[in-house]
Amino acid sequence: MLNFIDTVGEAVAGIKDGSTVMIGGFGNAGQPFELIDALMDCGAKDLTVVNNNAGQGDQGLALLIKEGRVRKMICSFPRQSDSWHFDSKFHAGEIELELVPQGNLAERIRAAGAGIGGFFTPTGYGTTLAEGKETRLLDGKWQVFETPIHADVALIKALKADGKGNLVYRKTARNFGPIMAAAAKHTIVQVSEIVPTGSLDPENVVTPGIYVNSVVRVDSAGPVDSADSNKKVA
Amino acid sequence: MSTQTSIQTSEKPLGRDELAQLVARDIVPGSFVNLGIGQPTLVSDYLTEEQNITLHTENGMLGMGPAALGDDVDGDLINAGKIPVTELPGASYFHHADSFAIMRGGHLDICVLGAFQVSATGDLANWHTGAPDAIPAVGGAMDLATGAKDVFVMMTLLTREGASKLVEQCTYPLTGVGCVTRVYTDKAVFLTGPDGVTVRETFGCTFEEIQELVPLPLKKAE
Numbered sequence: 001m002l003n004f005i006d007t008v009g010e011a012v013a014g015i016k017d018g019s020t021v022m023i024g025g026f027g028n029a030g031q032p033f034e035l036i037d038a039l040m041d042c043g044a045k046d047l048t049v050v051n052n053n054a055g056q057g058d059q060g061l062a063l064l065i066k067e068g069r070v071r072k073m074i075c076s077f078p079r080q081s082d083s084w085h086f087d088s089k090f091h092a093g094e095i096e097l098e099l100v101p102q103g104n105l106a107e108r109i110r111a112a113g114a115g116i117g118g119f120f121t122p123t124g125y126g127t128t129l130a131e132g133k134e135t136r137l138l139d140g141k142w143q144v145f146e147t148p149i150h151a152d153v154a155l156i157k158a159l160k161a162d163g164k165g166n167l168v169y170r171k172t173a174r175n176f177g178p179i180m181a182a183a184a185k186h187t188i189v190q191v192s193e194i195v196p197t198g199s200l201d202p203e204n205v206v207t208p209g210i211y212v213n214s215v216v217r218v219d220s221a222g223p224v225d226s227a228d229s230n231k232k233v234a
Numbered sequence: 235m236s237t238q239t240s241i242q243t244s245e246k247p248l249g250r251d252e253l254a255q256l257v258a259r260d261i262v263p264g265s266f267v268n269l270g271i272g273q274p275t276l277v278s279d280y281l282t283e284e285q286n287i288t289l290h291t292e293n294g295m296l297g298m299g300p301a302a303l304g305d306d307v308d309g310d311l312i313n314a315g316k317i318p319v320t321e322l323p324g325a326s327y328f329h330h331a332d333s334f335a336i337m338r339g340g341h342l343d344i345c346v347l348g349a350f351q352v353s354a355t356g357d358l359a360n361w362h363t364g365a366p367d368a369i370p371a372v373g374g375a376m377d378l379a380t381g382a383k384d385v386f387v388m389m390t391l392l393t394r395e396g397a398s399k400l401v402e403q404c405t406y407p408l409t410g411v412g413c414v415t416r417v418y419t420d421k422a423v424f425l426t427g428p429d430g431v432t433v434r435e436t437f438g439c440t441f442e443e444i445q446e447l448v449p450l451p452l453k454k455a456e
Contacts, residue, residue, distance in 0.1 A: 079371035
């Protein structure tokens with residue numbers, strides 16, 4: 001069931017303590033800052049968050065971590081020059097980390113959305129990140145068994161939605177959006193624009209509306225990049 | 235007399251830019267290439283238009299152009315190092331699972347990565363020092379190492395303490411097993427494979443001097 005919602009606060013209101021929440025974005029590109037801020041305001045805690053990173057600077061996911069709302073991070077690259085909130089929580093033993101190679105992270109999310117029970121991949125074979133996992137020699141390569149990552153909720157950012165919830169993205173801000181939309185039980189999307197049904201070329205729809213539950217329009221000025229290099233996205 | 239032939243091609247060790255230039259020159263025209271974060275990024279400065287190389291960035295793009303400056307900076311258009319970049323004509327965007335399928339599926343010709351250590355059999359260690367207080371972060375390194383048809387490493391041959399980074403067996407945590415095919419260093423280029431390590435050329439030193447520095451048996455290129 002697709003709903004168009006007026007505010008980000010109403011959009012995230014149903015997120016419960018203990019939920020697994022996928023958050024789109026790679027660095028700041030595609031990160032749904034307004035939805036994350038709303039998640040912060042709604043008070044949900046004890047969350048497992050799936051994102052490529054573990055927050056940057058003093059905004060978005062970084063603040064959620066700072067405020068102790070995140071019990072566990074599933075990500076590929078938590079350590080960055082400006083990931084100080086994650087760093088201090090990690091060193092204090094106040095946050096759990098499941099470190100996943102980026103391609104495995106993406107494919108595990110994709111597998112969840114596609115109803116795949118697991119898959120074998122050569123990535124990580126012979127490394128500490130594959131310790132304890134089943135391995136098989138397939139097609140002449142040693143491969144590691146990886147399981148899907150499911151989520152209760154996905155928070156993602158797209159450029160436009162039409163009245164059917166079909167989505168188009170913008171440049172590399174697409175990143176995890178389409179696969180997270182499919183993997184979560186409930187997908188909440190913030191968009192810059194809601195356009196009339198029929199105005200998106202069906203050939204160019206990236207995420208079909210079947211994966212989308214809630215759409216909220218946000219007048220986004222875009223994130224403030226720590227390198228001060230982000231231009232406003234129209 | 236072939237054993238007496240010198241494979242020294244430069245009087246001095248190569249600087250970072252000279253090494254990037256050499257790697258760029260060795261990339262076969264028409265290749266699809268992923269350049270890792272850090273030193274490998276320099277390679278893009280030396281790729282020529284005639285080479286017709288398509289650059290892949292794992293956050294979802296083929297046809298990446300140079301770093302964006304001034305008004306071209308767009309927060310929605312970044313590379314894997316989260317640096318603003320530009321798009322070239324013919325560029326394409328795709329989601330993360332497709333982007334890593336491009337690697338894992340063997341569609342990328344070459345990736346160029348930095349390294350802490352490379353072993354005699356081409357094992358790569360480049361993601362974690364193993365220090366107990368370090369926060370581990372792997373990103374796409376393991377996917378790149380196992381996915382590209384050829385994995386080139388760029389690094390200095392020696393650590394600051396003077397130890398060889400080309401080793402019999404890696405002591406740092408592994409990124410990939412038997413994946414590296416070439417190692418470009420300031421002092422020599424090494425070809426790694428099941429037949430052992432061959433020195434292709436040396437810079438600022440002789441083959442014999444390289445053999446003194448590297449604690450494993452080396453072969454000299456014919």
